[in-house]
Amino acid sequence: MHPFALLRAHDATAAIAAHAQDPELAFIAGGTDLLGLIKDRATLPARLLDINGLPDMARIDARPEGGLSIGALARMSDVAVHPEVRKRFPVITEALLFSASGQLRNMASIGGNIMQRTRCAYFRDEDDLPCNKRRPGSGCAARHGLNRNHAIFGWSDVCVATNPSDLAVALAALDAHVIVRGASGERSIPFSEFHRLPGTTPATETVLKRGELIVAIEVPPSPEGRASHYLKLRDRQSYEFALVSAAAAVAVDGRRLRSVRLALGGVAPKPWRLTAAEAALSGVSLDDPGALARAIAASFGDARPLAHNAFKIELAQRVALRALQIAGERA
Amino acid sequence: MSETRRAELGEQRVAVALTVNGRACRLAVEPRTTLLDALREDLALTGTKKACDRGECGACTVHVEGRRILSCMTLAAMQEGKQITTIEGLEHDGQLHAVQAAFIEQDGFQCGFCTPGQIMSAVAVIEEAKAGWPSAATADLQRPISLANLSKAEIRERMSGNLCRCSCYPNIVAAVAEAATRS
Numbered sequence: 001m002h003p004f005a006l007l008r009a010h011d012a013t014a015a016i017a018a019h020a021q022d023p024e025l026a027f028i029a030g031g032t033d034l035l036g037l038i039k040d041r042a043t044l045p046a047r048l049l050d051i052n053g054l055p056d057m058a059r060i061d062a063r064p065e066g067g068l069s070i071g072a073l074a075r076m077s078d079v080a081v082h083p084e085v086r087k088r089f090p091v092i093t094e095a096l097l098f099s100a101s102g103q104l105r106n107m108a109s110i111g112g113n114i115m116q117r118t119r120c121a122y123f124r125d126e127d128d129l130p131c132n133k134r135r136p137g138s139g140c141a142a143r144h145g146l147n148r149n150h151a152i153f154g155w156s157d158v159c160v161a162t163n164p165s166d167l168a169v170a171l172a173a174l175d176a177h178v179i180v181r182g183a184s185g186e187r188s189i190p191f192s193e194f195h196r197l198p199g200t201t202p203a204t205e206t207v208l209k210r211g212e213l214i215v216a217i218e219v220p221p222s223p224e225g226r227a228s229h230y231l232k233l234r235d236r237q238s239y240e241f242a243l244v245s246a247a248a249a250v251a252v253d254g255r256r257l258r259s260v261r262l263a264l265g266g267v268a269p270k271p272w273r274l275t276a277a278e279a280a281l282s283g284v285s286l287d288d289p290g291a292l293a294r295a296i297a298a299s300f301g302d303a304r305p306l307a308h309n310a311f312k313i314e315l316a317q318r319v320a321l322r323a324l325q326i327a328g329e330r331a
Numbered sequence: 332m333s334e335t336r337r338a339e340l341g342e343q344r345v346a347v348a349l350t351v352n353g354r355a356c357r358l359a360v361e362p363r364t365t366l367l368d369a370l371r372e373d374l375a376l377t378g379t380k381k382a383c384d385r386g387e388c389g390a391c392t393v394h395v396e397g398r399r400i401l402s403c404m405t406l407a408a409m410q411e412g413k414q415i416t417t418i419e420g421l422e423h424d425g426q427l428h429a430v431q432a433a434f435i436e437q438d439g440f441q442c443g444f445c446t447p448g449q450i451m452s453a454v455a456v457i458e459e460a461k462a463g464w465p466s467a468a469t470a471d472l473q474r475p476i477s478l479a480n481l482s483k484a485e486i487r488e489r490m491s492g493n494l495c496r497c498s499c500y501p502n503i504v505a506a507v508a509e510a511a512t513r514s
């Protein structure tokens with residue numbers, strides 16, 4: 001690893017000020033994404049600020065009205081196994097338990113998880129292959145290279161990588177908010193606005209600004225929370241990123257869907273909410289798979305496959321349907 | 332910042348106090364030193380193995396404050412004041428830990444390179460099941476989980492963060508199952 005200095009933060013205000021003033025400083029939480037990027041020389045910060053000592057940022061609060069507040073430093077394992085998270089939002093527990101490995105989940109923080117970089121295998125190559133995310137203007141090796149694992153929604157000619165976070169898919173479906181603190185106070189970012197599409201600047205993946213610290217994730221109460229499911233399809237059964245995944249949450253009247261929340265992972269540079277499908281699904285019977293599938297298709301009109309991933313269009317619709325049916329069984 | 336300036340900053344060693352296998356240790360490490368390198372290079376505890384150095388294989392698994400983690404993906408200086416247990420810390424007074432004994436009985440290895448990581452992970456898997464933690468293989472998240480629920484499918488899922496290049500998986504699963512019934 002290239003050399004850097006390591007500082008310890010004890011106070012959020014001072015940590016935010018240090019980050020704002022120093023463009024070569026990076027926060028480190030679990031380190032499981034950042035240290036890999038540093039080892040691959042994809043980022044070379046001069047100073048790391050260890051934020052694990054910041055007070056009150058690892059709490060998981062089950063709010064009386066049915067929502068959750070998850071501190072940015074809470075570990076993936078602790079959130080996954082929390083009894084109220086399991087009960088109120090199984091989709092969050094499942095998204096976490098289907099991520100990474102037991103060791104990584106003990107280390108990785110929730111803030112770090114939603115900040116993990118959107119990238120593809122070409123990005124890791126140190127100097128030979130073009131990658132606009134790593135070296136702006138160098139081109140995209142995946143656009144006309146091997147792109148089976150890449151995006152079918154939201155990509156640009158500049159970058160076609162997918163966002164790897166499973167948790168982010170669940171949080172997008174649940175309309176969570178990212179609570180961020182900066183020099184001028186706190187702001188609350190709706191989850192679907194937190195990640196941005198690559199456009200011509202693929203290296204900027206979120207709307208977080210320098211000098212901003214994620215302090216918590218707020219999950220609002222929702223009638224769909226309990227009947228929810230995360231379905232993840234991968235090339236091996238465990239310890240692997242999603243080929244395609246879906247987060248589904250439903251409320252029903254008898255066997256009819258009253259309201260639906262649906263988002264996909266593994267298909268876009270950010271968690272991909274299926275808003276057209278959600279609207280079309282309302283009123284449809286869980287016992288009519290044909291009608292469910294037709295409603296889901298409402299969100300696939302703008303899917304654009306690359307050379308090797310057209311199969312994802314069909315696969316994603318089937319994964320969404322299955323996730324919806326399993327969520328329906330929990331209603 | 333220039334490379335020279337960067338190197339000056341990075342090479343300023345930082346003092347770290349750790350308790351490793353019950354022994355208090357004081358180290359002076361470069362900030363970039365991973366916990367794995369500190370254990371192997373500074374403390375000569377070479378039981379913990381370095382394979383991928385990217386969080387992808389589990390060979391470097393150790394316990395920090397009783398929880399399994401990957402020592403290649405954290406910095407030694409971030410573990411100030413922590414209790415670390417490595418494979419060398421499992422046996423007591425010549426008595427192997429139940430998981431170590433089970434790996435021998437069930438022939439849970441060939442080359443042995445992944446074995447320290449497998450064993451450290453397995454010890455934690457048993458503790459996690461005792462604590463009622465579900466996994467991706469758990470059918471009903473709402474039901475309480477105990478050691479009795481540690482089926483082969485559960486063990487495979489919970490141990491998936493430890494790869495074995497010799498592919499001893501069936502015997503590893505058998506060893507963890509045996510140790511779990513003895514625990």
Ligand SMILES: Cc1cc2nc3c(=O)[nH]c(=O)nc-3n(C[C@H](O)[C@H](O)[C@H](O)COP(=O)(O)OP(=O)(O)OC[C@H]3O[C@@H](n4cnc5c(N)ncnc54)[C@H](O)[C@@H]3O)c2cc1C
Nearest residue numbers: 029030031032033034100109111112113115165166214386
């Ligand atoms: C082998 C492997 C397999 C994996 N598989 C999966 C998987 O299947 N699914 C999945 O979802 N993930 C997977 N991951 C990714 C893993 O979940 C992330 O690496 C982890 O969640 C990052 O959290 P961290 O605390 O370690 O972040 P760090 O590495 O500490 O930080 C990551 C980034 O977030 C920033 N950051 C951290 N905290 C804050 C904060 N509070 N405010 C602002 N910025 C912050 C850091 O500056 C850094 O840029 C895998 C990782 C590995 C190594």
Ligand code: SF4
Nearest residue numbers: 120131140159160161
């Ligand atoms: S898809 Fe994005 S990350 Fe992958 S090579 Fe292209 S620019 Fe780089």
Ligand code: FES
Nearest residue numbers: 382384389391403
């Ligand atoms: S050496 Fe740490 S996970 Fe492979």
Ligand code: FES
Nearest residue numbers: 441443495496497
């Ligand atoms: S025994 Fe050889 S790698 Fe597992």
